[in-house]
Amino acid sequence: MSTVFIALQANEETRPIIEAIEIDNPQAVVNRQPAMVKIDAQGQLVIRKSTIEEQLGRDFDLQELHINLISLTGNVVEDDETLTLSWNS
Amino acid sequence: MDMKVAKKKLGLKEKYRALTRDLGWDTTYQTKDAVFPYVGYEGIKIHDWDKWEDPFRLTMDAYWKYQAEKERKFYAIIDAHAQNNGHLNLTDARYLSALKIFLQAISPGEYAAHKGFARAGREFPGVGTQVACQMQAIDEIRHAQTQIHAMSNYNRYYNGFHAFADTRDRIWYTSVARSFFDDAMSAGPFEFMIAIGFSFEYVLTNLLFVPFMSGAAYNGDMATVTFGFSAQSDEARHMTLGLECIKFMLEQDPDNLPIVQNWIDKWFWRGFRVLGLVSTMMDYMLPKRVMSWREAWDIYGVENGGALFKDLARYGIKPPKGWDDAEKAIDHMSHQFMLGLYQWSFGTAFHSWIPSEDDMNWLSAKYPDTFDKYYRPRWKHIKKLADAGTPFKNYGLAKLCQCCQLPTVFTEPDDPTLTCHRETVYKGQKYHFCSDGCQHVFENEPEKYVQAWLPMPQLFQEPINGDLGAWMEWVSLRDGKDNGDYAGSEDQQNFEAWRGLATTNQ
C-alpha cells in the first residue's frame, strides 16, 4: 500500500490538530523536522473536525487547515466533517 | 426590530455550488467556440465541464479570509526579522547564495505562473476550473511579491540581490527557469495545467519547498521560512488542482490518454532539469543540512511520485519516460552543478566555494557510491589550485542544451565519466542537448525550440559581440562584489564583522 502524507507548520495552532490526527490515525507516523511536522500513513489518512474541536476546545472549520498546511499527497475528499487523503492502489 | 431568523448555514457542497457553478452562464450573442477559442486545438476532448470538482471546495469568500490571515502572519514575522537584525542570525552568509538563486530564477517564475493561470482561467469554459485558476493566479502573484519583499531585507546588507529583474531577463542561468515558464505559457491551456499544475506543482515542488524551507529554518533564516511556508500553504491546493485536472482529462475521454501521457513525459523531464539546481542548494549551499538531495528524492520522488503513478495506472498512465534516467542522475547532479557553478563563478550573481573537508566527508557519507570515486578528486585538485594562488576559473563558456538551456554538465546515464553528447539536425541547422529527455522534447516540437534564446551563443552576437565586461554591465553584475568565490568576498567580510559587533562590545 502506498503512503499518503500531510505536512503542517510546527506552531501553536497546529499542535492540537496534530494531536487529533494522531488520535484518529493510530497507524500514522509523525516526523518532526525543523519548523514542520510531516505525518505519514499507509493507504489513508483521515482528519476529523470533531476530534480537532475536542483537542482545541473551540469550533473549528476544516478549511482553517489551509492556513498552516505545507503539503499533502493522495486524492483529497473533503466535506464538512472530514478530510480524507487516500491512494487507490 | 426585526425578528432574528436563524438562517441555515450552507454546507460545504451547497456553498461550493452556489459560488462556482451558479455564477456561470450560457453565451447568447456569441457562440461558445468564439468565446473560448483555445480550448480545442490541443486535441483534448471534454464532454461535461460540470464534472470538474475542486476537492477542497474552496470558494472566493473563504479564500479571501484565509489569505488575509496568511498575510498578517507573514508581515508580523517579516517586521520582526527586519527590526531585530534577523540577517545576523544566519548560520553563515554563504547560505545567501541559495536565496540569490531563488530570487533571480524562482520568484520571477512565480510571477510567470500568475500570468499563466490568469490566462488559463480565461481560456477554460468550466466555472469550477475558472475559479480555481483565478485563485491560483492571485496566489502566484502573492508569492512573487512576498518573496521579493522578504528578500529585500537582505538587499540592504548583501550583494547579488540588487538587480534581480535584470538578472532574470539577461543572465545565463536564469534562462533555464524562464524558458520553462515561457514554454508552458506558450502552450495551450490543458498543456499549461499539466506543465505547472501537475508536473511542477504535484510531482516536483515538494522537493523545492519542503526540505529547502525546513533547511532555511535550520539555518536561522526567518524571512525565508516565512515566505516559504506562506507560499507553501497555497501549494497544497495547487497540487490538488493539478491532480484533479489530470484525473478530469482522463475520465472525460479515452482519446485524451496518449496526449496527457506525452505531456507528463515532457514536463516531468523539463521540471526535473529546472529543479535540478535545488540539489546543489541542498547538498552544498545550506551550511546546516536537513537532509541530502538523495534522501529528499527518496521521500518525495520515489515514494511519493511512485505512489502517484501507481494510483494513475488505473487510467493507463505510465511513469514518465525519463524516470529511470532521473533516478540514475540523483547521486551525481548536485556535484556536477556545484563544480560548474564554482568554475564559472566569475559570471554568476551569487557566490560559490570549495567545500570544506567536513563538508566533503558529509557528502561522501551521503553519496557513498559516487562522491569519493568521481567528485572528491576534482574538488581536491581545485583546492590545490586555489592554495597555489591560481584558483580555477573556466573561461571557456559552456555548451548549452537547446531545450532546458542548462550547460551540458550531465554524464551518460550509465557512465559517470563521460559527458552526455546528443545532437540532431533540423532544417539544416545543428542542435545540441544534455540528455535523451531534452532531445525528445525538441524533436516533438522543433519549431518551438529552434527559437530558444541561448545566453552563451547570444554573447557572441549583437550587441555584446563576445565582450565579457560589456556583458557584465548589461546583466548588472558588479565584478568583484556579486560574483566569485565566497572566501574573501565582501559578503563574507561584512557578515563576520557585523556579527562580531552584534555579539561583543567592540
Added chain:
Amino acid sequence: MTVAAIREYIGVPRDSVENFGGKQIVYASWDRHLLFAAPFLLCLPPETRFRDLVDGPLTALLQADPDAAAIDWTKVEWLKDNQPWTPDFDASLAANGIGHKDQLRFRTPGLNSLSAAA
C-alpha cells in the same frame, strides 16, 4: 506535427551562422576530463587553421587539468558529430568540414589523473 499551434507556425532560429559577424561556433571537449564541467564554446572565423584552434584557445583552456602538459596532439583520437574523424591541422575549419555548431571531441587514452575508471 512540428509544433502544437492554432495555425501554421514557423520558428526563426536565433543562432544561425549569419548572426555571428562572419564567425561560427565550434564546441570542443576532452572526453573523460570532467574537471571542465561542460564542452567549451568557441567562436572563431571559419578560415582559422585547425592548428591555431588547438594551439591557441583550446590549449589555453585546458591548462587547469593535470594531464594538460602530457597531451601529445599527434596521437589524440578525434570525433566529430560523435563519429571517428581525422583533422588536417594545416587546413582551415571550413576545409576540415567543421560547420557552425559542430561538436569536436578528443580522447587521450592513458591520461586520466582525475577520472575514475568507467
